[in-house]
Amino acid sequence: MKIFSAKQIYEADKATIKKNNISSNELMEGAAVQLFNWLHLRIQGGPVKIHLFCGIGNNGGDGIALARHLQEHGYNIAVYVVNYSKKRSDDFLVNLDRLKDRKIWPEFLEENSVLPEIGREDIVVDAIFGIGLNRAPDSWVVNLFEHIQKSEAFVLSVDIPSGLFTDKVPKDEKAVIKANHTLSFQVPKLVFFLPETGIFTQQWEVLDIGLDPEFLANTETYYELIGKNEMLPVYIPREKFSHKGTHGHGLIVGGSYGKIGSVNLASKACLETGSGLVTAYVPKCGYIPLQTNFPEAMVLTDADEKYITNIEFDINPTVIGIGVGLGKDQSTVKALDEFLSKNKKPLVIDADALNILSENKSLLKKIPAQSVLTPHPKELERLIGKWKDDFDKLDKAKKFSKQYDCILVIKGSHTITIYDEKGYVNTTGNPGMGTAGTGDVLTGMITGLITQSYSPLNAAVFGVYLHGRAGDIAVDKTGYQALTATNVINDIGSAFIDLFAQPESRPEVNENEAPPE
Ligand SMILES: NC(=O)C1=CN([C@@H]2O[C@H](COP(=O)(O)OP(=O)(O)OC[C@H]3O[C@@H](n4cnc5c(N)ncnc54)[C@H](O)[C@@H]3O)[C@@H](O)[C@H]2O)[C@@H](O)CC1
Ligand SMILES: [K+]
Incomplete structure (x- = not known):
């Protein structure tokens, strides 16, 4: 709307x-x-x-x-x-x-x-x-x-x-x-x-x-409200003769000692959103947890035990989601710099990768066009600077999006995705989702949509919508307090199904009829 x-x-x-x-x-x-x-x-x-x-x-x-x-x-x-x-x-x-x-x-x-x-x-x-x-x-x-x-x-x-x-x-x-x-x-x-x-x-x-x-x-x-009606035409149906090779390959790069769970969540979300293949690229300490917890994923490891120090791989991913649980170790900053200098793949950038970009603004020029950035408010402030009020925030975000030709997902109770001059205001989600790891899930979901040939902008807007919807479906079963990021992942499938659900019939008031006296 x-x-x-x-x-x-x-x-x-x-x-x-x-x-x-x-x-x-x-x-x-x-x-x-x-x-x-x-x-x-x-x-x-x-x-x-x-x-x-x-x-x-x-x-x-x-x-x-x-x-x-x-x-x-x-x-x-x-x-x-x-x-x-x-x-x-x-x-x-x-x-x-x-x-x-x-x-x-x-x-x-x-x-x-x-x-x-x-x-x-x-x-x-x-x-x-x-x-x-x-x-x-x-x-x-x-x-x-x-x-x-x-x-x-x-x-x-x-x-x-x-x-x-x-x-x-x-x-x-x-x-x-x-x-x-x-x-x-x-x-x-x-x-x-x-x-x-x-x-x-x-x-x-x-x-x-x-x-x-x-x-x-x-x-x-300049703004559009995003609900089911806006998202249905964006949905790409599965072709009968498609296979895992045609559904793309998502690579999630992230993790550091004690933060491997974030990669686990993002990779799972990427797969549940429909990516054909998912690979996680983590420090060595992430190998066993990921292989044990998430058998569907392939795992590549850095040479270092605790941090990512060099991002090199011989696979050919469709898109790379980078930053969850990454940390800001000097060796990681250097690795990110080198990676951005040679990378040509579309990126979804989150968490510490955003913080590293904020602290090393020269790196921003190296992000590929149409990258998706998913900052929470503090990360956004580090990226675009302090704002006077919400309108100033939107103006600054639009300028930033134009300057770097990127899609900015401003996370909040109504997440607003900004691209160029336009903002897409999300309507799904609930306060229960303010909990550890839901951001990692969103990164994985947007990555998972780009693998399936959604444009980065559509992937961002649709990913945000589905993420909130999955959270809304999950919260009915868990309540606000007990909702976890894993619950959100588990209901990604239901969020897709819900796109096509007919509204429950209820006695509708016929607008042309006189109201009851
Ligand atoms: N276009 C539409 O969609 C329709 C609009 N309608 C109504 O029209 C409203 C807009 O009406 P108006 O343009 O007359 O404006 P308002 O009724 O909002 O305000 C009245 C007038 O007060 C003056 N004013 C503004 N701030 C003031 C202040 N702080 N102290 C003292 N005076 C102040 C302004 O001259 C303003 O025109 C809409 O919000 C809506 O309720 C409806 O009549 C139906 C059609
Ligand atoms: K009023």
Whole structure:
């Protein structure tokens, strides 16, 4: 699913109005009906009190229009206009008049107004600011946010939590409403997925308000949300007459004394992801553990007992995953330098190989084009330098990707894969995966996909997706705390199968049907 910028959403809005020959108010009405249906389906006419806080722009207009529908269906509502500016939007005014026609008089909140009482069991609809926010809200509006938050009522934000910008991190956390749920119009916002801004909504959902599908399809975006639908067309089916020789040969180079397990995990993940053959290249101390633990792998050893000191082999791997458990011994740094000088194979670079690159930036020029780098946040910082905030991080990552023609996998709760100008935001995975060795598994999986002729970019995006999905399937059996990297490997197969699983049938609500009264 594409992630549009605020500017593109406004353009989509205009394109829809023109193409469908409707007024902007009709578009707003459609959005309000979607909001109403969502709420009505869940509350089913219950007596819960709904407080609607509405700004004076179009986000506020949505809230005011929603209030009308709720009132018409007998809901217990209180409507407030948060009067932060005199520049009321036309569609806000039209809806305010319609509300007054129905004898509903909103309470106008100003700087010194007494704030309304909100009960814990009540619902707050937050329609104060939408994507039109262009500066931090005034302090009295921030006080209102705090007042709402203190009530502990369920907060439903319209389009975006109020106070949250679409393209920058707020300076003051208190100046943004923390929503329990956000109903985002048509498309999700990038800010839902970044660590510094994703905290403002616990959950989000997209409401289809009928923006022009042609405009949405033809407009390129800088970010894309990656789920099953995006990955299915990427999947390469197995050919009937294929054999292990046609499924490629992954080589995992890594390990040092006490860290051989990482190579074990990466190699296993590479094989489970479908590589025809897997070889592990380790220091001598890794030979017996690997041969014992992982009979499917072939093992090559360095001359040294504890470290990798020279990366030379007479096999012909399709791709090389390098860095897990590698350590940074001087002899290893030298070995990596020499290896990069002569290597022509595609690389997946992780862990200490990344740290060695960060500490010896001249080596970066030697990595082959389209290498995949999989840093966790600290490794990323060493590579691209400190960032001011999440947006600066993305900009720096894009620059780095362009400079070295590489694919950067920024690991996090929503891993974002960056290539050139574009970011692919992952949707799978869970907090249980923050555990030893899951990074090694990811390196192995991406390596295993490249062996099977996935392009490095597709391998990175698909690998991240499958890795998270395997973790999600595994966590159902283990719980968050007990989930291990081995559990993730064991469910890689299930993650592939899940790609083709039909969603379990559940009584779907027909959007064209009237909601239950
Ligand atoms: N294109 C779409 O998809 C649709 C958008 N709609 C709604 O329209 C919203 C955007 O509406 P608007 O552009 O009117 O903007 P908002 O309603 O987000 O903000 C209102 C106005 O307040 C002013 N403002 C910004 N920051 C301020 C601050 N800190 N203090 C005081 N004033 C400030 C700006 O002039 C802004 O236009 C969306 O978020 C959505 O809720 C819906 O009506 C349906 C259609
Ligand atoms: K809002």
